[in-house]
Amino acid sequence: MATSSAETTSATGSPVHKELASRVQSLSAASAAAMLQERPAATIAAVLADLSPAFTQDILAELPHGLVDGVMHAVPPETARQWQRNQTYGDGSIGRMMEPALAVFPPEMTVAQTVAELRTLVKAAFITYGYVTDAAGKLLGVITMRDLLFADDATRLDALMLRDAFSLTPELPLADAMKLVLDRHYPVYPVCDAQGVLIGLVRGQAMFQEQAFDITAQAGTMVGVEKEERLATRWSQSFKFRHPWLQLNLLTAFAAGAVVGIFEGTVEKLVVLAAFLPVLAGQSGNTGCQALAVTLRGLTLGELKPGAERMLVMKEATLGLFNGAFTGLIAALGMFTYATIQKSPHALALAGVVWMALVGACVVSGICGAMIPLTLKKFGADPATASSIFLTTATDVVSMGLLLGLATLLIR
16 A cells, blocks of 8 residues: 555654555555554554555554554544544445545634644645535535635635535445546545535545555456455465465366266267367356456446446357357367367267357356356455456356267267
């Protein structure tokens, strides 16, 4: 997780804290917590204040409760309140990325009074905008530094502020928030609850960094590599992350092997089929991966609208049909040539079996490539989670099953 320009800066100026924060960024939350919990609470607080808010929350969740209490007492009260509030929101939400809003003023304040207060605030915080709220904390408007610079000292903030300011809600998923801010490019966005009360700020930089991290982690998630694993993660922790998925992959591989076992008699009679099992598995697997990649991209970018799932599946099935038909011709020609060289009396029939099996396998692979991430999302899981493992199993079972099943019908 990269650092962000925090709205508050506690005791983070020390080069030691900066160096430690740099090391922590290359670790997973669990590994970072293990490194930090040996340090004094004040040091941990300084390091966490130098990290992105979302990563800070992940680390706090891994620290012992007693140590967390000490850390909360070591940061400014407004920062402690903000961290505690952020903990109430789910992973991947805007609420996890909030920073405290410090430059908050009532509407009756004048420009001169506001500037005087800002002169004190900017000594300990990086202020981008001012926020005008009523007595209940409801956001009324936003003040820019340029407007303060050119306004008369006696001007009230309610006459100067930008009304109907754009804001985000804390429960909003990051992916949805990114669509809303795509054309705005503000450095900071206010976050308000359902009643319009200002509860924090989120920086555009922090949002884009978090989104970039999720995108880079997606490739690993597809094959069972946890998002928390980084280059600096200890091998023992990496083993814990990866090994369960490899066990699952082994179990699913047994399913594919069982298909070959069921048709053992066919393979013994038509040994030539063994040479084409990996051909069908590879071709159908690649077809499924293409569909999977397009589906994941659509889900990530929000291009897949509600109700469009059926059309997506039909499209991938159609692509599988045509791709299988044309690549199947080449594979069938290869089978015919190979079977003829082997002097098989079923050379022509086996070529037809290969063509039909490849067409069927590619159609099913395309459907699975679209359906697996859609199904995972429907059940509330990350659409990329081990999707490649499930897809490989489906394509292997279907391609081998079709080839050997059709060949079995041939030799009866």
